[in-house]
Amino acid sequence: MKSDKAFFSGIEKNIGYVFENKGLIKTALTHSSYVNENKNSRDNERLEFLGDSILSLVVSNYIFNYKSNLKEGELTKIRASCVCEKSLINVANKLKIGDYIRLGKGEQNSGGKKRTSILADATEAIIAAIYLDSDLETVSKYVILWLEDTIVSAIKHKKDSDYKSKLQEEIQKVKGRVLKYEVVDVEGPDHDRKFTICVYCDNKLIGKGQGNSKKEAEQNAAQDALSKPNDNL
Amino acid sequence: MKSDKAFFSGIEKNIGYVFENKGLIKTALTHSSYVNENKNSRDNERLEFLGDSILSLVVSNYIFNYKSNLKEGELTKIRASCVCEKSLINVANKLKIGDYIRLGKGEQNSGGKKRTSILADATEAIIAAIYLDSDLETVSKYVILWLEDTIVSAIKHKKDSDYKSKLQEEIQKVKGRVLKYEVVDVEGPDHDRKFTICVYCDNKLIGKGQGNSKKEAEQNAAQDALSKPNDNL
Numbered sequence: 001m002k003s004d005k006a007f008f009s010g011i012e013k014n015i016g017y018v019f020e021n022k023g024l025i026k027t028a029l030t031h032s033s034y035v036n037e038n039k040n041s042r043d044n045e046r047l048e049f050l051g052d053s054i055l056s057l058v059v060s061n062y063i064f065n066y067k068s069n070l071k072e073g074e075l076t077k078i079r080a081s082c083v084c085e086k087s088l089i090n091v092a093n094k095l096k097i098g099d100y101i102r103l104g105k106g107e108q109n110s111g112g113k114k115r116t117s118i119l120a121d122a123t124e125a126i127i128a129a130i131y132l133d134s135d136l137e138t139v140s141k142y143v144i145l146w147l148e149d150t151i152v153s154a155i156k157h158k159k160d161s162d163y164k165s166k167l168q169e170e171i172q173k174v175k176g177r178v179l180k181y182e183v184v185d186v187e188g189p190d191h192d193r194k195f196t197i198c199v200y201c202d203n204k205l206i207g208k209g210q211g212n213s214k215k216e217a218e219q220n221a222a223q224d225a226l227s228k229p230n231d232n233l
Numbered sequence: 234m235k236s237d238k239a240f241f242s243g244i245e246k247n248i249g250y251v252f253e254n255k256g257l258i259k260t261a262l263t264h265s266s267y268v269n270e271n272k273n274s275r276d277n278e279r280l281e282f283l284g285d286s287i288l289s290l291v292v293s294n295y296i297f298n299y300k301s302n303l304k305e306g307e308l309t310k311i312r313a314s315c316v317c318e319k320s321l322i323n324v325a326n327k328l329k330i331g332d333y334i335r336l337g338k339g340e341q342n343s344g345g346k347k348r349t350s351i352l353a354d355a356t357e358a359i360i361a362a363i364y365l366d367s368d369l370e371t372v373s374k375y376v377i378l379w380l381e382d383t384i385v386s387a388i389k390h391k392k393d394s395d396y397k398s399k400l401q402e403e404i405q406k407v408k409g410r411v412l413k414y415e416v417v418d419v420e421g422p423d424h425d426r427k428f429t430i431c432v433y434c435d436n437k438l439i440g441k442g443q444g445n446s447k448k449e450a451e452q453n454a455a456q457d458a459l460s461k462p463n464d465n466l
Contacts, residue, residue: 045305060286072278
């Protein structure tokens, strides 16, 4: 185990935040398996509980303000795709949290430092530690710094994946109109297929798109239809 | 529909908060069915999304700080029992939110003002409206004012309901020890039964409790066992 001084300066450098109360970051990095062997220490589970709510609010706040036209259902999906183990592990790896987690010997020997749930939980605990050491505004800056790419890409992905729904909505504005997607071409070898799909409204061609999957090509065809001046829309 | 002035003064009085941006509280009280009939208004669904995260953080913060000995699992259960439709409806009824919700005519005629989900969603939206009009500290005060009884009673209930688990933990500290609960007496008529239950460790009586249900009597017996100086514990 690193000396206290090296421990704090190392992790604080990685996080980019200097703690007034060093006990908070120590606790945030302490797994319950360590406490079982070192009775005077505290594990990070309570901090993890608090960090989960802080993370959720920071992400909610960000996406709520990002585009005022995102609907509640979209906001909920975007938040869920950002507040999850996968994105927490990304943060943990960026900040090299694994190097600083205090584990019990058994857990350490069985490769606990790489266990995804341990990394994700410690990341949430660190979020709570910064919050308790400062305030919501400060911790928000850090969370956004770490997660902004993930959040923005989730928003973009959500918007992209909505072209088909949007086109469907447009078409339905006139009762009885029917939308149809059709594969008109498939090129390339198995591992690199390229699909070309046309979309028709009442059998009139309104858009065309390509993609490595049918889904992607349909989305692109719908986007194409929406982007054109079109009597049918 | 009330005049704007009466609308704002009425709901602000009930909530105990005066909005700088009146548009926020108006939106918070606008159900999507109203927007369908009045195209220039906004519904409260985005605010509800944000309010949900704010509520969760405020409650998490409160119970995190309430007793430092509450474990993560307990904190999670307590939060879930406070951040739920039931407690939001209690708040909605306290603040008479139903009188101010703007609904579409169809929803109004089918008794929408009393629909629990509509009331709960509007309450979350109001929490977000106050937050956006002020800050986390201010909205926290309101949420705690409205929910403190619910939260404290959830904490107490959680603690109470843990006597059996605690006793079990104590007993298990010595391997092989066995705990047994036994009904030793049932009194009173069907609608007012009183159970007396004894709890034994390895057949030695260690506690006794009464209650209107077996569950309650067992809890009381466990509490009794924990409260006594006892060689077995």
